[in-house]
Amino acid sequence: MELNRSYTLDGVFNFRDIGGYTGHEGRTVRWRRVFRSDSVHRISPAELPALGVRTVIDLRRPREVDRDGRVADYPGLDYRHIHPDHPEWVPADADGVLDRFIADRYRELAELGTDGIGGALKVIADPAAAPLVVHCVAGKDRTGVVCALTLSLLGVSDDDVAADYALSTAASERFSAWLRESLPALEVPPAPFMASPATAMHLFLDELRERHGSIEGYAKFAGLTTEDLTALRSHLLEP
Secondary structure, three states: OOOOOEOOOOOOOOOEEOOOOEOHHHOEEOOOOEEEEOOHHHOOOOHHHHOOOOEEEEOOOHHHHHHHOOOOOOOOOEEEEOOOOOOOOOHHHHHOOHHHHHHHHHHHHHHHOHHHHHHHHHHHHOHHHOOEEEEOOOOOOHHHHHHHHHHHHOOOOHHHHHHHHHOHHHHHHHHHHHHHHHOOOOOOOOHHHHOOOHHHHHHHHHHHHHHHOOHHHHHHHOOOOHHHHHHHHHHHEOO
């Protein structure tokens, strides 16, 4: 039985489960093990414990954490601030083809922020960390790359990975509307920065394979071991 993918939680706009997809050897990605979200610092303190979340992976820059704060602590929570290094996005650079622009930014993130990406994937591979939520500011770019790599390593098809990623477009529109209403003095990111076209994720995954041979090849380049990959599939795929 399919469970909820998207959750309506006070304070967040892009909270969802990455379970339910068909992965390696036809096995299904387990529900309620890995959630993805925009920044959970706004979420009610009771929401994450109610979902059984034990680990929060915060991919934001240090200045973003300082500016907005972090998830409220609660008994049993393991908070991991893992910042993958990457350049700031420049609005003027987004004047070209949108999917090409986004795919290039994800390439920079994967290649310059390799240690952080690998660190996040290692946490996700650890069965003791689950259930967990991985988040950044809008939950679409840094979170989108980490979750796309996770699903790819689980054997989920590129079409399903890209479709999951594309769900963030509508969520980002809700987030932008909330920013305009609640924080009118804050500059809302340009519209292209809030889009998640499936074609961008396809480009990113194809080109990552060209550079590293496979998504597994990139994961090992990022520091994951064969044992990590086995653990990832063992606890995140149904038997």
